[in-house]
Amino acid sequence: MKWFKRLIIAFLSLTLLGIGAIAAAYFYVLPDLPDVNSLKTVQLQTPLRIYSSDGKLISQFGEKRRIPVEFEEVPQQLIDAVLDTEDARFFEHKGIDPIGIIRAATILITTGKKSQGASTITQQVARGFFLSNEKTYIRKIKEIFLALKIEKALTKHEILTLYLNRSFLGNRAYGVGAAAQVYYGKNLDELTLPEMAMIAGLPQAPSAANPIRNPTRAVARRNWVLSRMLERNNITQDEYQAASNAPVTAKYHGAEIDLYAPYISEMARDYMIQKYGEEAAYTNGYNVYTTISSDLQLMAQDALRNNVFAYDQRHGYxxxxxxxxxxxxxxxxxxxxxxxxxxxxxxxxxxxxxxxxxxxxxxxxxxxxxxxxxxxxxxxxxxxxxxxxxxxxxxxxxxxxxxxxxxxxxxxxxxxxxxQIPEVSSATVSLDPFDGAIRSLVGGFSFGQSQFNRVTQAKRQLGSNIKPFIYATTLEQDWTLATLINNAPINKPDTRQGTAWRPKNSPDIYGGPTRLRVGLAQSINVMSVRALRHTGIQKTIDTLVKFGFDPADLPRNESLALGSPSVTPLQVATAFNVFANGGYLVEPYFIDHVTDAFGNVIEQASPTLACSPPEEVSVETDVDTQSALEIDDPFSAMSDELNNTDDAASVAASLDDEALVCQRENGRYAKQIISEQTAFLITEALKSVIWGGGDWSKGTGWNGTAWRASKLIRRHDIAGKTGTTNESRDTWFSGFNPTLTSTFWVGFDDHGRQLGRTSWMANGAPDQISGAEAGAKTAGPGWNDFMNQALKGTPEYPSEPPRGIVSVRIDLETGKLTRKTDHTTSFEYFVEGTEPTEYVKEAQQSGEIFIDNPAEDLFQ
Incomplete structure (x- = not known):
């Protein structure tokens, strides 16, 4: 009895001592224990993802690949595999496993090694979120107390979900969702039993024993997991046998990119970093939905690359x-x-x-x-x-x-x-005419070759792409499409550049007085210069600024008329959009909305829309018009501060149909910078750039510079303009229909290098391009191919003259009214009140009425 009493006393003493030690340890570490309630709102580090407008993944940024999953999304066999391997009594204990602790302690006493940590899944969650991985007694004590607190704060399912999403599983994969993608390119519900067992075995040595780095060791670990599942009766003997004999099928899978569009994804990444900071952008799980159409993007990429290949091949090997x-x-x-x-x-x-x-x-x-x-x-x-x-x-x-x-x-x-690797560069961008959404964007031939985004960063001379804006200035003043302009050499030079600058036509041919429509369609240089002289340089610059061009890029001399300003392709597309939408300057943008990791919309685009508010209703919103992209170049500001305008819905019922569209789109009214009538007239003239005019059967037919675009066979709704600079250093084609505006640029990144010329090749294709490179030959084919694909299957939209436009029959030589109806006449559009009032006389010669400086002799 004495020995028994002594044992009882010793046991009680040790128990009290143990309780005291535990209490002392608890109060010792208590100040260092974090609040486990933070796990209820924990935000796992999730990468930034960029999507197209139709939900295709474009890119993913971030050091950690993680695909958060809910508990219900995890297959039961994968849960069994994890629990059987890591914590078989997970649903039975309260955060710590006494049996496991005793087993680990026994091994420590008998061998002196800390070979088993006896950590439950709850303890691993505690360690993963709050502690380090160092093997010290004080860390273990903290881990135990944190596990007990976590069990009180969270349910078992919540704890297990955190573990499944948090665990590092090798190859930058965090969580089982990411591991399924990284190793097998699958979603969780597509995994097989051996694949689930492989993933369940990764936490022990994710870097050293994963199936990519060490397949042999990984298979041994997988089969051990399967044996545990068999032992726990979670799989049958047959399932075990088949799974343990299964070959290793794991290989590295990058992010499941659906649409490779690196230039637009880099723009989105840069925007998110500027707005949210680098750490938050890369780890908070933001999802950026761009305005890019995956179909149009693929078409633009193919058209640009094929066009570059064509240029490169015709210049030789x-x-x-x-x-x-x-x-x-x-x-x-x-x-x-x-x-x-x-x-x-x-x-x-x-x-x-x-x-x-x-x-x-x-x-x-x-x-x-x-x-x-x-x-x-x-x-x-x-x-x-x-x-x-x-x-x-x-x-x-x-x-x-x-x-x-x-x-x-x-x-x-x-x-x-x-x-061969092409040396020439190219860029293209397309916009929605109604709201400026960027529908496709390709900043170069290859992002791997050069990350320089030529759509937004490369300022290149505009060439003849500027001429529609020069003529729009004259139409806004007092000219018409039938106005005759002297197509003759200019002998009075412009000396503002310090030299006697005398523009010439290309080719150096002159035809005397010519209608404005023809001058624009055939890109006649001297006529554009005379149009500039008519309106004046300052008035022309004012108009170009309205179209969105930077005044700092506009020279104050007559070279302006031939496209000497250096601008970006995005600026050009934005300006041409004005003609496509009836005169409104809509701001380009590329981010439609942004969501957080839980799918909540945190930003929503508020684009400018190409329509005017109805006169009888004044709609006021609190939309902030400041640009969302704080970038020096005003035309790089392509996404507004993405605010909602839900308050505008209250007045929607009182608006007409056109205004209702604006309100339903959460948009703001764009500024109308030219009249709807001027936009229509320029569009009609730009159709002649493609289709030409006259009567070929009567010998009076003529081509516009972009006649190759006629292969689109959309006579009533496509319009465009070629552009070529001196010595063919830059070539352009910009054009549109009512649903899409697109610009193509081709040139060398070295501004001093000319695009050159090619000779006819006897064994080449019948439709091969030869001669000097120019907008119609070099950039035009890319535009043609893109628009042909982009508009395929879509209805044609014939232009409807707006209010205030009239059509009268004119004599093609003089631009005056005529009573004839033969090939020497044609109907022409005019703003009401500007149509000619005088009829042509049969003997009248066109030389009597051309518009020009009266002091300048026509043939001097």
């Missing part, structure tokens, strides 16, 4: 990358090793020439595949000499290639062909 061998061929493994050191770019792949026959060649790619280059993929490759000169067309494959050369090849959608 610049030769191989290197010579891999001369006499003694390398083994295939050696060739592949060398090829792997050269990156591919936009489908342009490095290859080695294995053999050359009469009109074909065999090449080996870096992936080990052999491909045949037939004559159709080789015959383009005449020698490049300079940007203005090419060699003779090749007749044999040996004129182009030698065995052992390292070259580039690509598949053009039809066959494999010899290729």
């Amino acid at each position: 610049r030769g191989p990358i290197s010579q891999l061998w001369t006499e003694t061929p390398l083994e295939h493994e050696q060739i592949i090793e060398r090829l792997s050191k050269t990156s591919e770019l936009q489908g342009i792949k490095p290859a080695a020439v294995l053999s050359v026959s009469e009109q074909q060649a065999q090449v080996l790619l870096a992936n080990g595949q052999q491909q045949t280059l037939n004559w159709n993929g080789l015959k383009w490759a005449r020698k490049y000499i300079t940007d203005k000169r090419q060699g003779l067309p090749p007749k044999l494959a040996s004129d182009i290639l030698d065995v052992g050369q390292q070259v580039y090849v690509r598949h053009n959608g039809d066959h494999w062909q010899l290729s």
Whole structure:
């Protein structure tokens, strides 16, 4: 009894001592214990995601890849695998597992090693959110007390959900949702049993024992997880056998990008960092929904790249990358090793020439595949000499290639062909005419080659793309589409630039007095200069500023009339949008809305809309008109402060149909900068740029500069303008229909390099482009291809003359009224009150009535 009493006393003493030690430990660490209630509102670090307007993932930014999931979204077998592996009694204990603690303590006493931490899932949550991973007794004590507090604050499902979303699982994947994507490219509900077991086994050594880095070790861990599931009766023997014998199918999967559009995603990333700061932008799980249409974006990318390839090929082949061998061929493994050191770019792949026959060649790619280059993929490759000169067309494959050369090849959608990395640059952007939404944007041939966004950052000379704005100024004043302007050499020079500047036509041909419509359609230089002289430089600059151009970019001399200002493609598209929408300057924007990690909308675009408020109702909103993008260039401010205008809905019932659209779109009224009538008249003239005029059967037909765009076969609703600068350093094509405005630019990043010219190639296509590069030949085909695809299947929208427009029949030579109805006459549009009142006389000559400086002799 004495020994028993002593044992009881010792036990009670040790118990009291233990309780005291625990109490002491608790009060010792209490000041350092965080408030576990913060877990109820914890915001897991989730990457920034950029989407198209139709929900396609464009890009993802952030160090940690995480796809938060709800408890109900996790398959039961994956939950079983995790619990059987990490904490089999999770739903039974209160945060700590006494059995596990005793087991770990026994191992520590007998071996002296801390081989088992005895941490429950709740303890791991405590450690993951509040503590470090260092193995110290004080950390363990804190972990235990935090686990007990967490169990009181959260439900078991909430704790397990935090664990499933928080755990690091290797390869930057945090949480089971991200792991399923990173290793298998799947959603959780698509995982197989062996894949779930593999993921469940990752927390022990996510970096060293994942199936990508160490497949053997990962399989052993997976099979151990499966054995635990079998032991716990969560799978059958047959399931265990099949899963444990399953091969490793894991491989690295990047973010599941649905639409590769790097230039627009970089714009969105930059915007989010500017507004929210780098850390918040990358970790708070924001979802940015842009205005980009995935279909239009793909069309724009294809059109730009195909157009660049076409320019590059017609200027000739610049030769191989290197010579891999001369006499003694390398083994295939050696060739592949060398090829792997050269990156591919936009489908342009490095290859080695294995053999050359009469009109074909065999090449080996870096992936080990052999491909045949037939004559159709080789015959383009005449020698490049300079940007203005090419060699003779090749007749044999040996004129182009030698065995052992390292070259580039690509598949053009039809066959494999010899290729090269283009040196020329290009950019394109398209806008919605009604609200300025950017529907597609491509800032260059390849983001991998250059991250410079030429749509928003490259200021290039505008060339003849400026002429519609020059003529719009005259139409707003007192001219008409039928006004005759002297198409004759200019002999009075402009000396504002310090030299005697005398513009010439290109080609240097002059036709005497010519109607304004024809002068714009044929891009006649001297007529544009005379139009500028008529309105004056200051008035013209004032108009250009209204169209959104920066006054600092507008020279105060007559070169303005031929496009000497340097502007960005986005500025050009925005200005052309004014003609497409009836005279309104709508601000371009590219972010429709932003949501937080929980799907709540935190920003909503408030675009300017191309319509005027009804006169009888005054609508006032609290919309902040400040730009959301605080960038120096005013035209880089493409997204407003994204405020709601829900208060405007209360007056919607009293508005007419057009105004209702504006209110329903949460928009603000755009400023009307030119009259609807002027916008209509310029649009009609820009249709002549494509379709020309006259009667070809009578010998009076003529082409506009963009006649190649007639292949779109949309005679009634497309309009556009070519643009070429001196020495063809910049080429443009800008055009629109009522639903879409688009601008294409092509040039070299080196401002001093000319686009050159090409000679006719005997073995080329019948519709090949040759001669000097220009807007119609160089940028125009890209625009044509894009708009042809973008408008395919959409209805044609014939222009409806607005109120105040009349149509009268005029004599084509004099612009006066006529009673004739033959090929010498045509109907022309006028603003009511400006139509001619005098009828042409049969003997009258056009030279009597041209508009010009009376002191200037026509043929001097």
